[in-house]
Amino acid sequence: MSASEFAAKLRVMTVDIGIIGLGAMGSAAAWSLALRGATVLGVDRHPLGHALGSSHGKTRIIRSVYSEGNIYDALVDEAYAGWDRLEREFGQAFFRKTGGLDISVRADGIFQEALAAAKTSGKPFEVLEGQAIEQRFPALDLNGRGRAVYNADAGLLDSDEASAWMRADAIRRGADLRGETPVAGWQRVSDGFILKAGDEEITCRKLIMAAGAWCGALVPALQPVLVPERQVIAWYRADGASYDSLPIFQLETDTAERFYVFPPHRGQGLKAGLYNHRRERGAAHIAPRGVDEDDLALLAAGLSDCLPGVDQTPLETAECRFTLAPGDRFIMGCMPDDKDLVLLSPCSGHGYKFVPAIGEIAADLALEKDPAVDLAPFSVERVLS
Numbered sequence: 169m170s171a172s173e174f175a176a177k178l179r180v181m182t183v184d185i186g187i188i189g190l191g192a193m194g195s196a197a198a199w200s201l202a203l204r205g206a207t208v209l210g211v212d213r214h215p216l217g218h219a220l221g222s223s224h225g226k227t228r229i230i231r232s233v234y235s236e237g238n239i240y241d242a243l244v245d246e247a248y249a250g251w252d253r254l255e256r257e258f259g260q261a262f263f264r265k266t267g268g269l270d271i272s273v274r275a276d277g278i279f280q281e282a283l284a285a286a287k288t289s290g291k292p293f294e295v296l297e298g299q300a301i302e303q304r305f306p307a308l309d310l311n312g313r314g315r316a317v318y319n320a321d322a323g324l325l326d327s328d329e330a331s332a333w334m335r336a337d338a339i340r341r342g343a344d345l346r347g348e349t350p351v352a353g354w355q356r357v358s359d360g361f362i363l364k365a366g367d368e369e370i371t372c373r374k375l376i377m378a379a380g381a382w383c384g385a386l387v388p389a390l391q392p393v394l395v396p397e398r399q400v401i402a403w404y405r406a407d408g409a410s411y412d413s414l415p416i417f418q419l420e421t422d423t424a425e426r427f428y429v430f431p432p433h434r435g436q437g438l439k440a441g442l443y444n445h446r447r448e449r450g451a452a453h454i455a456p457r458g459v460d461e462d463d464l465a466l467l468a469a470g471l472s473d474c475l476p477g478v479d480q481t482p483l484e485t486a487e488c489r490f491t492l493a494p495g496d497r498f499i500m501g502c503m504p505d506d507k508d509l510v511l512l513s514p515c516s517g518h519g520y521k522f523v524p525a526i527g528e529i530a531a532d533l534a535l536e537k538d539p540a541v542d543l544a545p546f547s548v549e550r551v552l553s
């Protein structure tokens with residue numbers, strides 16, 4: 169086919185704002201923009217709501233005592249307010265408040281980090297030590313060794329459902345959101361961007377890059393700083409009131425840095441994962457390869473450390489990926505040399521809870537408004553310099 173025949177075959181469409189990637193972040197950005205009446209076109213290489221990125225797995229943890237650092241404090245407040253707003257808007261309960269524990273069985277680590285964060289954040293917390301943890305939550309068995317910070321505000325979010333609601337409402341408000349539409353490349357032109365997606369050319373004035381672990385493939389400058397990491401999660405049968413009343417928790421043991429657990433929820437069983445799992449990092453670990461015995465042995469060891477009564481045969485398993493950024497810190501903002509290109513890479517395994525806040529931030533940046541949160545700690549400049 170000649171170039172002119174090819175050009176004639178291309179369908180060209182023009183929108184205000186294009187979004188590459190409709191995982192949690194792209195979906196939230198699309199919803200916030202649609203609410204504000206912007207013309208949005210978002211594309212994802214896979215079917216919408218797919219299980220090949222970072223955002224699937226039914227539920228996510230939210231907590232207000234944030235040991236990742238006080239640079240997140242303003243975002244935490246915006247996130248809680250955002251979930252309230254989202255629940256009112258859709259008439260749905262996405263947030264189940266379970267309370268949350270950061271537990272260590274050794275002197276340093278997450279207990280100390282959570283305690284420091286709790287003291288400076290002004291958020292509600294209690295310290296529980298030794299048998300007091302097991303007395304309060306009888307399903308837990310830490311041999312009386314644990315020290316924990318309890319955060320009453322913490323809980324879990326029905327993340328798959330919330331993202332689906334945001335996409336559906338964005339579409340209802342006029343956003344054009346398409347799955348199975350991979351962007352093969354993009355180009356900066358004088359008044360915006362041209363995206364090549366299948367037999368279509370999409371031109372947009374502003375571009376939001378929310379491609380998760382694939383961001384580096386689309387923006388080569390980010391390739392060295394965004395590192396995909398394979399994760400595995402599993403659900404287990406855990407029947408009875410002592411399991412139902414468990415809080416979400418993160419546990420640091422002598423051998424595991426951060427084993428995390430969600431109580432049984434809506435018939436899904438008890439969910440468990442190990443933060444950073446087997447530390448399998450790099451592009452080779454983006455594609456799923458299936459959950460194996462070694463993956464499950466790690467999770468079983470975590471269960472033995474704290475919930476010995478749980479049957480270690482999983483009901484269901486899932487594989488997904490973090491996009492690690494330096495210091496596990498989010499990267500959100502405009503590209504240093506191009507204020508029309510917005511990058512959203514808030515993963516490192518802890519981004520979902522901020523989804524309503526990040527959607528608003530992305531919409532503000534794309535519409536050239538000042539976001540409610542100071543983005544300096546998350547700037548693209550910081551990681552590229």
Ligand SMILES: Cc1cc2nc3c(=O)[nH]c(=O)nc-3n(C[C@H](O)[C@H](O)[C@H](O)COP(=O)(O)OP(=O)(O)OC[C@H]3O[C@@H](n4cnc5c(N)ncnc54)[C@H](O)[C@@H]3O)c2cc1C
Pocket residue numbers: 188189190191192193194211212213214220221222223224225227228229230349350351352378379380381382383386399400401441488489490512513514515516517518519520521522
């Ligand atoms: C196992 C696990 C547990 C987690 N637990 C928590 C938690 O408890 N609490 C919490 O707050 N956060 C948690 N997180 C983090 C949170 O889920 C992520 O921060 C969030 O899902 C990141 O979303 P995203 O949209 O950036 O990425 P993704 O969901 O990966 O979305 C990127 C999208 O871009 C698309 N894409 C890529 N390239 C192209 C292309 N060329 N063309 C078109 N589309 C493209 C992909 O198909 C994908 O859908 C966890 C993450 C994982 C993996």
